[in-house]
């Protein structure tokens with residue numbers, strides 16, 4: 001089998017995010033970038049399938065974005081991925097999810113993957129659109145936000161468990177298919193030191209516009225039908241008011257404040 | 266991380282940091298309070314390769330070297346100095362002398378198990394009557410056919426209770442103070458080997474520190490590390506490396522002190538403002554961060570010199586001296602910034618304060634480090 005895992009470099013959840021001077025991007029200065037946490041589940045799942053099958057299955061990590069994407073690819077290799085492809089080109093900049101998915105689909109298609117795994121969403125922009133759009137461009141079935149994945153013995157189908165309102169849904173997909181991974185699917189491994197040493201020796205393949213077979217009009221800002229016009233900071237958290245006194249006094253005062261100040265009663 | 270660390274170092278740091286934050290940190294307080302050795306975590310560190318960083322690949326390690334080792338040690342010590350010293354001892358005091366001085370048979374026999382963490386090791390130099398004056402040791406080994414019969418007591422031995430093997434320095438010739446010492450590898454189950462008193466300590470409470478007792482302990486001559494009479498040289502060479510690891514431990518503890526202090530200074534309010542707005546607090550933080558950075562660079566540099574095969578005894582002593590004193594100052598200031606809360610078990614700086622203290626004592630006290638450095642300076646007085 002060939003398994004493609006999609007990984008993205010995103011700001012660490014603990015980083016303090018500042019909006020850049022242009023108002024439509026994040027200032028990367030001082031931000032620590034890591035592999036999107038949901039993509040870790042995707043890498044882990046790909047590796048577990050490979051380890052279970054014990055055949056010639058390979059796991060290829062693919063990342064699109066600026067140079068720092070190389071770091072998350074190196075992490076995926078250190079975890080145990082066989083190959084890595086970095087999709088990067090100045091022409092790809094400013095693309096929306098649809099334009100980016102077009103590029104990724106074009107890069108993935110010739111790999112003839114049986115299974116494409118991604119995170120359920122990237123925690124930077126939370127759009128959760130790129131993966132489903134890739135499945136659409138490739139015209140393959142998809143199951144999103146999956147917490148359990150099983151391959152059939154003949155490796156022709158996969159069964160995915162999805163949490164839906166009030167219960168779980170089991171979806172059977174014919175392969176090739178795309179699956180996005182949710183917390184609970186597995187427990188991602190740590191890159192071991194021998195794994196890191198092996199990763200160092202592997203080459204990360206670069207793929208740009210020319211290799212994608214697309215034109216400059218189809219990609220990046222030019223190929224996008226939506227664009228970010230402005231980022232806003234969250235409003236500052238207003239001061240917290242502590243109400244003193246015993247429970248009865250506190251309750252009385254709280255009701256008064258809710259009525260007179262917050263005007264919600 | 267400004268020093269020229271490579272992509273590989275960055276990945277090692279990331280793995281060590283994630284493992285430390287996700288696996289060690291959540292249980293560190295409990296283990297320290299109970300005084301229980303975190304065996305499972307130590308084994309997992311071994312499985313990830315963190316116990317064999319100085320062991321060449323052919324013996325089951327990664328042979329990554331001292332710079333990556335100190336980078337990883339800092340991360341582990343940042344969350345728990347007890348687990349940190351276990352890792353440092355295994356790499357620098359147990360694996361390293363076997364790699365450098367033992368014959369092929371001993372290397373094949375012990376290194377793969379030590380590198381994977383399947384075996385834990387201890388380093389036994391100190392005795393009830395000798396610490397700083399290490400060559401004053403009196404435990405003895407007397408030749409009897411193909412083996413030696415050992416008698417004596419080793420004091421303050423880290424991981425001694427859990428260790429499967431011990432690298433022990435024992436006197437084989439009473440007529441030569443330094444050249445009369447030999448290094449042996451001992452195994453736990455051997456008759457005449459026993460674990461004595463477990464020490465109750467100010468800090469490092471989930472690392473074990475025990476007495477080891479040898480009573481007519483028969484050791485095959487084949488288990489001599491290097492040659493007869495080379496024990497003191499091996500012990501000193503080994504400590505030159507170990508000190509860099511302890512310096513990294515001091516840096517890790519200080520980083521934890523700084524992180525906790527910055528957080529507290531932003532959150533705690535007094536006189537209607539965050540205490541971080543007071544210049545007195547700001548200056549403490551600025552001093553901590555600056556000295557911490559200086560110490561880290563000394564540690565990196567000593568590790569680099571060692572990896573390059575250059576003389577590093579002076580630099581290792583400087584790194585340990587400066588980093589351990591810096592760490593204690595940082596811990597003291599961190600408690601101060603936390604006010605009364607800093608004195609309570611509920612806040613992590615209370616443990617950092619207790620843990621930092623040992624870095625000025627073991628693997629050579631600060632006084633001994635100054636002596637080592639001065640000896641390097643005053644070569645003309647020999």
Ligand SMILES: Cc1cc2nc3c(=O)[nH]c(=O)nc-3n(C[C@H](O)[C@H](O)[C@H](O)COP(=O)(O)OP(=O)(O)OC[C@H]3O[C@@H](n4cnc5c(N)ncnc54)[C@H](O)[C@@H]3O)c2cc1C
Pocket residue numbers: 354387388389390391395396397398420421422423424466469474623626627628629630631632633636
């Ligand atoms: C938690 C812990 C773990 C340890 N782990 C190990 C281990 O795994 N293996 C091991 O072999 N040992 C271990 N030790 C022992 C440790 O290395 C010694 O405690 C240390 O070297 C100091 O020796 P000492 O305690 O005998 O102090 P002493 O040598 O008695 O020193 C007492 C004081 O005198 C000072 N002093 C001594 N000589 C001089 C001098 N010439 N000039 C100026 N001042 C001097 C010292 O600096 C110190 O301040 C451990 C100790 C502790 C507490």
